[in-house]
Amino acid sequence: RSYSGEERDMMRHVFLFEAFHRFYDQLDRLIEEQIRAGDQPVRVGFGAEALALLAQRGFPQDEAARFFGIFFQARRAYFFLVHGLSGESPCMRESRRHLWDNVFTHDIRWYDRYLWNRMEEFSTLLLGETGTGKGTAAAAIGRSGFIPYDDKQHRFAVSFTRSFVALNLSQHPETLIESELFGHRKGAFTGAVEAHEGIFARCSPHGAIFLDEIGDVSTPVQVKLLQVLQERTFSPVGSREKLRFRGRVIAATNHPLESLRDKKLFRDDFFYRLCSDVIVVPPLRQRLQESEGELDELLERLVRRMTGAAAPELVALVREVLEAGVGRQYLWPGNVRELEQAVRRILLTRCYDPGSPGATPNVRDDLFAGIDRGSLDADAVLARYCALLHQRHGTFEAVARRTNLDRRTVKKYLLQAGIR
Structure with a gap:
């Protein structure tokens, strides 16, 4: 026809x-x-x-x-x-x-x-x-x-x-x-x-x-x-x-x-x-802010790529170490490349300490973008605000004075933001 x-x-x-x-x-x-x-x-x-x-x-x-x-x-x-x-x-x-x-x-x-x-x-x-x-x-x-x-x-x-x-x-x-x-x-x-x-x-x-x-x-x-x-x-x-x-x-x-x-x-x-x-x-921090399941999916893919097979017990180990160490509010200044190396280090040593990041994300833009998207909880807002103040004033004490928080709490939030 x-x-x-x-x-x-x-x-x-x-x-x-x-x-x-x-x-x-x-x-x-x-x-x-x-x-x-x-x-x-x-x-x-x-x-x-x-x-x-x-x-x-x-x-x-x-x-x-x-x-x-x-x-x-x-x-x-x-x-x-x-x-x-x-x-x-x-x-x-x-x-x-x-x-x-x-x-x-x-x-x-x-x-x-x-x-x-x-x-x-x-x-x-x-x-x-x-x-x-x-x-x-x-x-x-x-x-x-x-x-x-x-x-x-x-x-x-x-x-x-x-x-x-x-x-x-x-x-x-x-x-x-x-x-x-x-x-x-x-x-x-x-x-x-x-x-x-x-x-x-x-x-x-x-x-x-x-x-x-x-x-x-x-x-x-x-x-x-x-x-x-x-x-x-x-x-x-x-x-x-x-x-x-x-x-x-x-x-x-x-x-x-x-x-x-x-x-x-x-x-x-x-x-x-x-x-x-x-x-x-x-950047990775934006992806994690927008979707709680993003990290798990990335970990599953990275572990599968490294081992050649699905390994849920290794994914669980990596997730546990990350949550106990850098925490959920960590800004991942090295993005997916840093996450990949973090997974390798955890599989080798069962720990991950990012040390001094080689590149600091634009904390101000990240803070306001997260607020605009409505993707930050209270802890995330405080972590980014403390990181912004630390970039400007340089010490834990200066951040504590301006936020009316004690030094230990400031340190906790700055650790979440990847600042040590």
Whole structure:
């Protein structure tokens, strides 16, 4: 039977829905198989069957292959967002929704019609404190891009394990950053004894590069990166050859960008090239404030990852040590990264003492944000207020005088806030 008009559009969606759900489980198993296989694309044993079904429903061959690619893309996006960024707090659900839109846009119909092969035009800037999971969010975007299906080879064009390449810019001295970004030719500078491929050259045509700590790079490097984003070409150090870059750019920083821009340390034109989308990854303390069960879910996932199996008795041990030690109101200045190391330390030593945190969260913003959300109980408000006063005045005694609390009570609240 043939369809036309609105009926045709409706049946088109019905047939796509049917095909997607028929191969749902096989697509999920394919993801696991490809992760085990690594960078070599695996054979898709059910690919011919999926394309045949779509052809029977009236889709041309090229359209059927494209939709099969989008099916696989959708399952990958779900896999990496759910497994990598777990948590049922409102802020984490919103974060996953925002990341999904970053991959497929807010309306997948427009993505299907206009943008499925044009997402390299959309760069992304991830903001958030150290340890919140910006790298995991970037990887979820980078490994969830569209990859064409080759129906003759019965494989996808590349493995999604090759579609994400990361570079931490703060780990390299200024003199070597350009080489890490753009590569260099043999003899380009003293010590360049052989040619080197930079991150732009290593990026797959269907992938993304992740430039972590973008707020740390100098103005001259920002200018060169801006040119790459504008022209989509780059030249290795010591070469005049123009190489084409095809891929998305994802960048991240834990610095307050407004402050960097005000101080002219981060160029406005560079910012506007990076900010097709700006995603803020929430801190752990916000997640725990919004959802009492968030910590248990994170502990279960972390323990499972470390042991390879569910271990409820170990989760109970970790929870018991944390509650007896840092307490429920601890601010977790190192975020999920700190929590992960806390779990490891407890499994090794049965204790966790954070010591002097290397980074102090913005206690004032955290206090008022929690009050606005209505997610703080009385103890949490006092702990954060005492931490704010301690930041300003520096001693337990000064906090005690201003709160009319005794020193022991002040110490208890400051310990809850991670201040010793």
